[in-house]
Amino acid sequence: MATLAEKFGLRKASGVGEAGWGHTLIVALVSLIYFLPVLMIIFTAFKPSAQALSVPPTLSPTSLFGLIPDQFVFTPTLENFGQVFNRVMVSGNAAEPTGFDVFFFNSFFISSVSVLLALVIGTLASYGFSRYPLKGNDTYLFIILTTRMLPAIVVIIPIILMFRTVGLSGSYVGIIMLYTAFNLAFTIWMMKSFFDELSYDVEDAARIDGSSEIKVFLKICLPQVVAGLAATFVFGLILTWNEFLFALLLTGVDTRTVPVAMNQAVSSGGRGTDWTLLASIETLFLIPVFLVTFFLQDHLLRGVTFGTVKR
Amino acid sequence: MTTTAQFLPAPPLLSPVAHNWKLALLAGLVVSVIAIVLFPARLSVSVVGAMVALVAAAFAVNAYRRRYYGGLLVAPAIAVLFVMNIFPLLWSLGLSFFAYQSNNQSIRFVGLNNYIKVLTNDIAAPANWDALINTGMFVVFTVALQMITGFLLAMLFAKQFPLRKYLLILVLTPMMLSVVASGVFFSYYYDPTFGILSYVMGEITGNQFILMDSKVGAVAGIVFTDAWMWAPFVMLLVLAGLVSVPKYLYEAAAIDRVSKARQFWTITFPYIRGLLMLALLFRTIEAFKLYDLVYILIRGGQDTKTIAYLITEIANEQNKTSEGAALSYVILFMVIVLTNLYLYLANRRNQGA
Numbered sequence: 001m002a003t004l005a006e007k008f009g010l011r012k013a014s015g016v017g018e019a020g021w022g023h024t025l026i027v028a029l030v031s032l033i034y035f036l037p038v039l040m041i042i043f044t045a046f047k048p049s050a051q052a053l054s055v056p057p058t059l060s061p062t063s064l065f066g067l068i069p070d071q072f073v074f075t076p077t078l079e080n081f082g083q084v085f086n087r088v089m090v091s092g093n094a095a096e097p098t099g100f101d102v103f104f105f106n107s108f109f110i111s112s113v114s115v116l117l118a119l120v121i122g123t124l125a126s127y128g129f130s131r132y133p134l135k136g137n138d139t140y141l142f143i144i145l146t147t148r149m150l151p152a153i154v155v156i157i158p159i160i161l162m163f164r165t166v167g168l169s170g171s172y173v174g175i176i177m178l179y180t181a182f183n184l185a186f187t188i189w190m191m192k193s194f195f196d197e198l199s200y201d202v203e204d205a206a207r208i209d210g211s212s213e214i215k216v217f218l219k220i221c222l223p224q225v226v227a228g229l230a231a232t233f234v235f236g237l238i239l240t241w242n243e244f245l246f247a248l249l250l251t252g253v254d255t256r257t258v259p260v261a262m263n264q265a266v267s268s269g270g271r272g273t274d275w276t277l278l279a280s281i282e283t284l285f286l287i288p289v290f291l292v293t294f295f296l297q298d299h300l301l302r303g304v305t306f307g308t309v310k311r
Numbered sequence: 312m313t314t315t316a317q318f319l320p321a322p323p324l325l326s327p328v329a330h331n332w333k334l335a336l337l338a339g340l341v342v343s344v345i346a347i348v349l350f351p352a353r354l355s356v357s358v359v360g361a362m363v364a365l366v367a368a369a370f371a372v373n374a375y376r377r378r379y380y381g382g383l384l385v386a387p388a389i390a391v392l393f394v395m396n397i398f399p400l401l402w403s404l405g406l407s408f409f410a411y412q413s414n415n416q417s418i419r420f421v422g423l424n425n426y427i428k429v430l431t432n433d434i435a436a437p438a439n440w441d442a443l444i445n446t447g448m449f450v451v452f453t454v455a456l457q458m459i460t461g462f463l464l465a466m467l468f469a470k471q472f473p474l475r476k477y478l479l480i481l482v483l484t485p486m487m488l489s490v491v492a493s494g495v496f497f498s499y500y501y502d503p504t505f506g507i508l509s510y511v512m513g514e515i516t517g518n519q520f521i522l523m524d525s526k527v528g529a530v531a532g533i534v535f536t537d538a539w540m541w542a543p544f545v546m547l548l549v550l551a552g553l554v555s556v557p558k559y560l561y562e563a564a565a566i567d568r569v570s571k572a573r574q575f576w577t578i579t580f581p582y583i584r585g586l587l588m589l590a591l592l593f594r595t596i597e598a599f600k601l602y603d604l605v606y607i608l609i610r611g612g613q614d615t616k617t618i619a620y621l622i623t624e625i626a627n628e629q630n631k632t633s634e635g636a637a638l639s640y641v642i643l644f645m646v647i648v649l650t651n652l653y654l655y656l657a658n659r660r661n662q663g664a
Contacts, residue, residue, distance in 0.1 A: 019472040027467050027478050034464075035481040037539065038488065040507075041496050057507045121387045128384025140385070142654075147396040149646045151600045151619040154639040158402035159395070165356050181395030184388055186593075213380060242489035244603070259489045266495070273495060282492035289487045294480050300547065 038286075044279035046076040052275040080280035087277075100281070102254070103261040107241065108288065110172065110257060114179035115236040119229060121180065122187030127217060129188065130195035141189070148185045152245045160249060170252025178246055183236045190235070194228035195221065230299035234292065241289050258285050332382070335369035338362075343398075347405055363393060407636035425637035439638070441614060442621045449534065449617060450598040456538035457594055458587070461545025468546070469553040486543040494607030497536045501608070529613040533604050541594060548590045552583030592653060599646055618642050 032039075043061065044052060051058050051074045058074035086095045129137055159178065160169065168174030203216050211219070247257045258281065266278040293300070324333055339362035346358035367390055374382035407426070410419045429439065468479055485493070500506050503521040512520035522528040560578045569577075602619040605611055611620050618638070625635040 019470040021473055023470060023472045024474050024478070027472065028474070030464070030467060031478040031481045034539075035484060037493070037496065037500065038484050040500070041488075041492065044496075053505045055505060056510050057505065059507075121391060125385045125388035128381045132379070132381030132384065134381045134385065140389075142651075143397070144388075144392060145596075145650070146643070146647065147392060147400070149596055149599070149650070150400065150639055150643050151602065151622055153602075153619070153623045154403050154636060155396065155399040157636075158399035158406070162356060162399065162402075177391065178395050181391050184392055188388060238487050241487075244489065244491060259491055262489070263491050273499075275499065278492060278495060282489065285489065285492075286484070286487060290480070290484065293483060293487065297476060297480065 041279050042283050043074075044275055045080055045283040046078070047074045047276055047279075048077050048079070049274075049276045051075070080276045081284065083277055084280050084284060098265065100258075100261065100265075103256055103258045104284070106251070106255055107258040107285070110175055110179065110255070111237060111240040114176045115183055115233060115240055117176070117180045118183035118187050118236060119233060122184050122232075123191050123222075123225075123229065125184075126188045126191035127195055127221065130192050141192070144185050144188055147181075156245065156249055159246075163250060169250055170255060172255055175247065175250050175255060178250065179240050179243065182243070182246070183240060186239070187232050187236060190232045191225070191228060194225045198224055227299045230296045234296050234300055237292060238289060241285075329369065329372045332366065332369035332373045335366045339366045344401070344405070347402060359398060363390060403636045404640060406633045407640055409633050421633075425634050426641070428634060429638045429641060439618075439621065442616045442618045445615060446599060446601070446618045448530070449537075449601050450595060452530070452534045453537045453541075453598050453601070454591065454594050456534060457542045457545050458591065460538060460542035461590070462549055462587075464542065464546040465549035465553055468550055482546065483543045485540045488540065490540075490603045491607070493536065493540060494604050497532070498608050501532050523609055523613065526613045526615065529609050529615050533601075533608055533615065536608065537598075537601065537604055541597070545587075545590045545594065548586040549583050552586040553579065556582045588653075592650070595653075596646065596650070599642065 040059075043059070046061060047058065054074075056071060059072045060068050061074060061076040062068075084098065084100050086097055088095050089098070128134075129141060134140060163169035163174050168177075198221060203220055206216050206220055207213075242259055243257075244259045244263070247260045248263075251257060251260060262278065262281045262285070265281065266274045324331075324337070327334065343355075343359045343362050346355040349355075350358065367386060370382050370386045370389075373379060374386070408420065408422060410421045410425075464482055468475065468482075500508055501522045503509050503519060503523075508522060509520045522532050556579055561574065564574045564578060600619050601617050602623055605615055605617055605620050606623075609615055611624075616624075622635045622639050622642075625638065
């Protein structure tokens with residue numbers, strides 16, 4: 001018979017276990033505090049520019065039935081989101097398109113293609129590293145890890161020179177290839193640990209039954225690591241989506257991504273940071289990657305578990 | 312599976328057969344380096360491209376003849392990494408032996424001089440060592456705070472409870488922000504006049520509160536922001552370990568009346584150790600490269616410059632490309648030594664367990 005405490009989930013459950021609404025309350029409190037800085041950015045996106053930098057800082061769009069004093073309350077508006085795409089660039093002129101629709105498309109296109117490409121190439125390679133070890137396998141893996149160790153600024157100068165000489169700077173191909181390489185190290189390390197976890201028994205049975213190596217990979221191994229693919233995709237997407245330095249130096253006007261455009265938009269004109277504009281761009285920019293993570297969340301947990309726990 | 316590759320003996324290093332990829336790689340590297348040193352950039356790029364194609368062809372032929380699927384599978388990844396990462400890396404390694412300025416095209420071989428300059432503090436005197444100490448400090452503080460926060464958050468989310476999915480995504484969001492936005496907004500939160508932190512502290516103490524006024528405050532601000540952004544990464548990895556612990560282990564332990572602390576160390580910890588180490592490895596590598604937050608929050612003021620900041624400054628603003636490259640290779644060497652030591656320890660512990 002469940003006691004009252006158990007009914008509300010207050011019983012001490014260890015490790016993996018069930019907990020009730022009591023636990024939800026505690027976690028909700030912690031999560032909301034953790035989320036607060038993000039919430040403030042999202043709220044700023046809805047503030048009228050005049051209230052963006054008020055003292056004391058405005059904190060809430062509603063007074064919550066008089067719970068929050070008036071001085072902390074701002075009047076929400078949707079105006080800022082329109083400003084992202086159309087705004088007055090030179091004072092006195094009419095509002096003109098800012099090109100952010102293109103920048104959003106660029107971010108979307110460049111990130112998704114390069115992360116998918118890295119996933120395909122990296123998965124093949126990690127399968128190779130896992131199943132058909134080369135001589136000096138560990139050395140290769142370590143060299144691949146090394147590519148992530150240097151600050152970007154060190155490799156960027158040769159890359160700029162290289163892109164200029166072969167005419168790749170400012171093109172989609174160049175930046176996509178660069179991001180593919182940028183994601184490969186992580187993809188290979190992550191996916192290899194997933195393949196290492198698979199039991200060889202099923203594969204060997206299939207081989208004995210006459211399956212070709214390609215069939216073993218596609219029909220037996222790959223379906224077992226779908227979760228890992230999802231996890232790697234999300235991590236790669238988050239990193240690529242927000243990459244700044246390479247994008248700043250290697251994209252042209254047509255291929256500019258949102259982080260670069262965002263940086264330029266908010267600091268141009270010498271009037272200091274445009275807070276509401278920055279907040280509304282970031283809020284819009286957050287939505288796609290937030291949704292992808294949310295829908296792949298279950299895979300993300302299961303995926304990482306499957307791959308990296310038992311060695 | 313590797314035994315299938317053994318019927319064709321490996322050729323001696325110097326024999327010119329089509330499947331001798333080691334020779335091709337060696338020749339490719341030598342020719343590439345010579346081309347970079349001797350020829351103008353446009354020509355050397357095509358030479359290197361041809362060398363890459365040569366190595367790739369040798370790889371493919373070798374793989375085909377030996378049914379050496381490993382080589383075939385790995386080749387595309389190696390090719391992309393070679394063109395986009397390893398080649399530029401070697402190029403900048405080459406640059407570190409020259410006096411080269413990216414603004415004017417003069418180039419002059421100076422051997423180890425850049426390294427001697429960097430190491431003996433000829434150029435930026437004590438700044439290098441200060442930046443080195445700062446980097447070490449940031450690595451220790453940010454990684455420690457991320458690991459602790461991430462671990463505690465993971466413990467909270469380890470159970471199944473209502474609305475778990477929706478609360479988890481809230482905690483994961485900081486990781487998804489772009490550094491520009493989160494950095495700029497944290498500089499607003501820390502702002503002495505407009506910021507929420509100063510407002511709250513001002514209400515409590517009655518004095519104006521300026522976080523970035525001292526080195527301690529500036530470091531705390533940067534560490535807090537970085538840890539806030541990346542603790543979710545640690546959390547996700549640890550959480551994956553926690554949810555994978557089979558329930559029956561806890562049930563058996565409960566029957567044997569094993570204490571909670573002992574349950575944690577003997578059951579839970581072995582499951583999350585590998586993941587903690589992976590998180591530690593990737594976060595440490597990233598922490599060594601800390602630059603953007605230091606720039607956005609305080610522009611390197613209050614003696615908070617890190618090595619990555621210094622390298623960027625040297626390579627960018629002072630146009631001393633090769634000295635920047637030399638400095639970064641000193642760092643790379645340190646990170647490689649640390650990582651190797653770390654992987655060695657991790658492997659030894661895994662084998663011991």
